[in-house]
Amino acid sequence: MRVGNVVREVRGRYAAIWLQSVFGALLSLTPFLFMMQITERVYASRSWETLGFLVILCAVLVLAWGMLDHYRSMALSALGYRIDNELRQGVYDAVHVGESPAAVGAFSDIAVVRQGLTGPLVESAMDASLSPIFITVLFILNIYFGLFAIAYLLVLAALSLWSRTIWQSVRSSAREDEEQAFAFGMATAARRDTIRAMNILPGVRKEWAALQDSASQTMLAGLARASRIDSVIGMLQLSQMIMLIGIGAVLYLNDEASINSGFAAFIVMIRGVGPAVSLARNLWTISELRAAWGRLDVLLADRKEPPSAPLPEMKGQITCENLSYLGSDGKVVLSGVRFSVPAGSVVGVVGPSGAGKSTLLRLLAGAAAPTSGSVKIDGFPIEQWPPSQRGPEIGYLPQSIDLLPGSIWQNVTRFAPEDADLTRQITEALDRAGATDIVQARGRGLGFRLGENGAPLSGGQRQRIALARAFFGDPTLLVLDEPNSALDASGEATLLKSMAGLRERGSTIFFSTHKLGLLWICDYIVVIMDGYMHSFSTRDDILARLGTAGNTLLVPATATGSSA
């Protein structure tokens, strides 16, 4: 749902909150009325009863104002969280479905939109809706009070905008350095073991400090300019009373106004015109709100609704049609990949480091979309499969493992609902991945929580749990990126046995490897070289060709301990 739609849905609430603001603004004049009544009635009549009555009346009015103010704040906060909730899920999905890593910034954009639509800007705008009436009252008191109010408002608005413009430009120049410094600090903190072991700390600290210093210098320079203007604004606010009472005194001395006119004008100004002043001071947030709103709309509009019409049961016949993928730098990562394999095939993907194997596997798993060409499953382009049908039928092991923060149960079951009875599937998946002992060791159990990318498990253990996640639910298509890279000989033997079992059940399996040992199970082999499909043929044909050409691509089976 776009931001505009959310705002349209809640506009009725704004009307109710505005009404509260109007009553609040009227009630906020209580001190003014009290002062006028004391001067006119109590001083003249010297009546204790009138004084008592006025005090009680004003106390009730002030109490009513306090209650209205409280309810309005609560209503605005509730509205803010409603807007937040309406946007959050769509944004979360859009961030995960989209390709741009910068989209993560959308989470802070939601906070900016919430604050912009329900924060001080809106509060002061609502409070200021009666300001024209108060300015008229000032004109009625005396034309000079009215003119002063308008001049004061204009000067303050101009100064505030000026100061904020400086701040904005300084912040945006410092932001890149700040973000880089922050990301660098987070990345080094997460790798502190390596830093400690090799004493890389002095070097990384220097790098981080240079980024941080550059951000601080830019901020300091801007701070000096902006704070001069802020000080002038502060002086003007401080002098407001002096100026109004001074004008009142001049008018009194010229017999043009009563003795209290300056005080009265000051109170009207504070309670009635004050919100307009604070609106003027908050106007700068509009540009932030508009920018965040625009970014969210682009993100949400880019998000295509996933297909929902179910396709026939997946068999696993895979076709790559002229598949190409350009990297974020616009350069070719993979180009012209075309082949077709029947359901139930096991396909090895080999090639030198950086050739494009992982990229091909990402496209086959639907983890990334090709720049051109298509991956078809059973003749249907992969993106035509509804996610709810495709997801359970695909088991993907990325090279980076990518275990998620959560329990082993959640990781293996792919965050299935907690009450689901999945004992049999989990047990099977863990057995196939040779991961049962990992769960049983050290009293861990399935509820054991994993930290960032599977910490504190060892590399081989993480790979096995991630394999169990890939095997979970007997997927029709398995895409395994170097599934044996961190496995010992027994792990590799278990993996081979599991792949053989899954093939017997009809699963299609793609895997990449640098080791010969795993390739004996293949029906076909794809060779990727420098981003292009060098060859695609049956296992025996490719292995014979590699043998003739002198194998430099694969680590011989004896080196891994696997039997050929």
Ligand SMILES: Nc1ncnc2c1ncn2[C@@H]1O[C@H](COP(=O)(O)OP(=O)(O)OP(=O)(O)O)[C@@H](O)[C@H]1O
């Ligand atoms: N999104 C991207 N943007 C820019 N470059 C990319 C992108 N994805 C991959 N590359 C580059 O494309 C090349 C192929 O990467 P890929 O991970 O597919 O290689 P690989 O064959 O799996 O290598 P390895 O055997 O070392 O894992 C690398 O040089 C990589 O840096």
